[in-house]
Amino acid sequence: MLPSPPRLKLALWSFSLVSLVPFLDNMLHIRAAQSSLIHSHDHPIEALIHESRLKFEGLIKSQSANYSAACDEYVRRYGVPPPPGFEAWFEYAKRHHSPIIDDFDTLYSGISPFWRQTGEEFLQVMSRAYHAPNSELWLCEFSGSLAHTSCRHPYRARDRSIQFLFNTALGDLRGALPDIKFLVNHLDEPRVMIPPDPRGSSVDIGQFNITDFSRQSVMNMPTKPCSSQVPENRHLGQQPSALPLVADRPPALDLCRHPEYGAMHGLLMSPTTFRLIEGLVPVLSTGALSTMGDILYPSPAYIEPEFQYTEAHDVEWAHKRNTISWAGSTTGGFVTNDDQWPHFHRQRFVALAQNLHHRHHPQYPYYYLHKTPTGAVHLHPSSFLNTRLFDVAFTTLLQCTRPYCAQQRSFFRLKPRTDKHHALRARLVFDTDGNGISGRFHRLLASKSAPLKQTLLREWHDDRLVPWVHFIPVSQAMHELPEMVSYLMLTGKGRGIAKDIADQGRVWFGKALRDVVRAVYLYRLMLEMARLQDPERGALVE
Numbered sequence: 287m288l289p290s291p292p293r294l295k296l297a298l299w300s301f302s303l304v305s306l307v308p309f310l311d312n313m314l315h316i317r318a319a320q321s322s323l324i325h326s327h328d329h330p331i332e333a334l335i336h337e338s339r340l341k342f343e344g345l346i347k348s349q350s351a352n353y354s355a356a357c358d359e360y361v362r363r364y365g366v367p368p369p370p371g372f373e374a375w376f377e378y379a380k381r382h383h384s385p386i387i388d389d390f391d392t393l394y395s396g397i398s399p400f401w402r403q404t405g406e407e408f409l410q411v412m413s414r415a416y417h418a419p420n421s422e423l424w425l426c427e428f429s430g431s432l433a434h435t436s437c438r439h440p441y442r443a444r445d446r447s448i449q450f451l452f453n454t455a456l457g458d459l460r461g462a463l464p465d466i467k468f469l470v471n472h473l474d475e476p477r478v479m480i481p482p483d484p485r486g487s488s489v490d491i492g493q494f495n496i497t498d499f500s501r502q503s504v505m506n507m508p509t510k511p512c513s514s515q516v517p518e519n520r521h522l523g524q525q526p527s528a529l530p531l532v533a534d535r536p537p538a539l540d541l542c543r544h545p546e547y548g549a550m551h552g553l554l555m556s557p558t559t560f561r562l563i564e565g566l567v568p569v570l571s572t573g574a575l576s577t578m579g580d581i582l583y584p585s586p587a588y589i590e591p592e593f594q595y596t597e598a599h600d601v602e603w604a605h606k607r608n609t610i611s612w613a614g615s616t617t618g619g620f621v622t623n624d625d626q627w628p629h630f631h632r633q634r635f636v637a638l639a640q641n642l643h644h645r646h647h648p649q650y651p652y653y654y655l656h657k658t659p660t661g662a663v664h665l666h667p668s669s670f671l672n673t674r675l676f677d678v679a680f681t682t683l684l685q686c687t688r689p690y691c692a693q694q695r696s697f698f699r700l701k702p703r704t705d706k707h708h709a710l711r712a713r714l715v716f717d718t719d720g721n722g723i724s725g726r727f728h729r730l731l732a733s734k735s736a737p738l739k740q741t742l743l744r745e746w747h748d749d750r751l752v753p754w755v756h757f758i759p760v761s762q763a764m765h766e767l768p769e770m771v772s773y774l775m776l777t778g779k780g781r782g783i784a785k786d787i788a789d790q791g792r793v794w795f796g797k798a799l800r801d802v803v804r805a806v807y808l809y810r811l812m813l814e815m816a817r818l819q820d821p822e823r824g825a826l827v828e
């Protein structure tokens with residue numbers, strides 16, 4: 287027998303209200319988790335942006351306007367005269383409107399240790415390293431008369447676009463450079479640990495060792511140069527009182543300041559490949575840890591079709607979603623036991639974005655800024671994460687044996703692979719390391735979305751990209767991420783800030799990361815490599 291109409295109506299209303307309870311509860315949690323600073327003008331992100339814009343303005347204004355000033359600045363920074371051909375390089379940079387003339391410190395952190403060697407020593411160690419067993423190095427030769435680069439490997443045929451990069455960048459420089467040899471790392475991971483002062487020790491300046499540390503913890507290797515004194519750990523602890531935003535990138539990348547990184551990043555916990563070269567060996571790599579001595583050059587990935595930005599596939603800011611987007615695979619480390627993968631950097635990010643830690647550990651806290659009645663600002667722990675703001679998932683499980691792949695498949699919510707432009711439908715786009723640097727970063731900078739960047743690796747472009755102006759830096763711990771995303775996506779002020787960063791990053795990409803400006807960097811790198819291998823050159827420094 288059917289209930290009477292009044293009872294049926296009441297039953298339907300009751301059912302509707304019951305179905306609304308989870309939705310209302312969700313909305314209440316969202317409101318409770320939101321920062322109490324969202325309508326104020328004193329969010330700490332704003333202060334960082336103000337300081338960073340001043341830094342960027344200073345960077346632009348300080349660049350040398352003429353050759354004489356550029357020479358003086360070179361000597362002031364590096365303590366040696368510029369290499370032969372520097373004037374022609376300066377004219378080339380000016381002719382192509384390079385906005386950066388002086389700030390190449392990232393390059394010189396890799397170049398300057400080799401000033402201790404003579405030209406003969408430099409050439410000898412290159413040859414010995416290339417011929418060493420399992421060196422995984424390409425030996426490339428640039429012909430000055432042809433402006434053409436050719437590379438060879440002891441047994442590999444595909445060079446991962448190394449020749450294509452150099453030939454594209456330097457192909458119009460016939461006669462500008464001499465013949466030059468250089469070694470290029472084949473692997474994603476960085477390679478070189480340089481002794482602090484080879485000449486001041488009993489170690490032969492040309493001596494080196496290559497050791498395979500693949501698929502094991504390597505934190506003790508890149509931290510060898512660190513002081514034995516354990517630095518203060520500003521890791522977020524009990525009752526934190528400040529949002530741990532990344533204010534300055536070098537300290538945030540510094541392994542010596544952050545021993546906790548050894549249990550937070552796949553590269554340090556269990557790298558897929560890690561063939562460490564210990565010694566004064568000149569190797570070009572696309573990225574390096576803070577303590578490592580690889581010479582940094584632009585990744586060939588940045589010019590490969592897979593990583594190119596296409597404006598036709600982008601979306602105007604007004605039509606983008608109020609979300610942060612990322613999709614990818616579980617590269618970054620190789621899983622050899624079930625205690626590893628939950629701590630790898632990519633897995634930690636996806637677990638946070640999918641609220642999986644809280645599902646398994648209900649007391650797992652997220653932190654949001656709140657202002658007390660007295661005006662003091664504190665981080666307030668909350669059990670709630672607004673997952674509607676996160677469009678994040680793994681699409682492919684890699685670098686794990688069958689049982690550990692199965693563990694991750696049951697833990698994460700996987701999605702089918704999407705096209706590479708899917709992320710650009712979101713206003714915030716996340717980027718993080720894989721096994722090495724991420725080839726996506728330049729495409730995201732060129733887009734109309736605001737990039738959030740998490741990395742442990744230095745790259746060639748670090749001197750010219752200013753965090754909080756061109757992109758939003760994210761710490762390894764990511765404790766700031768829930769508050770940051772909520773502020774940037776749920777408030778008018780925050781959305782305005784995010785759009786400004788998206789716009790400024792896009793404009794600056796078109797000036798400072800253009801193909802020809804990348805050529806300016808490689809041209810200067812080749813000048814330095816030419817001087818280093820001049821057989822008539824003595825040591826530049828003692």
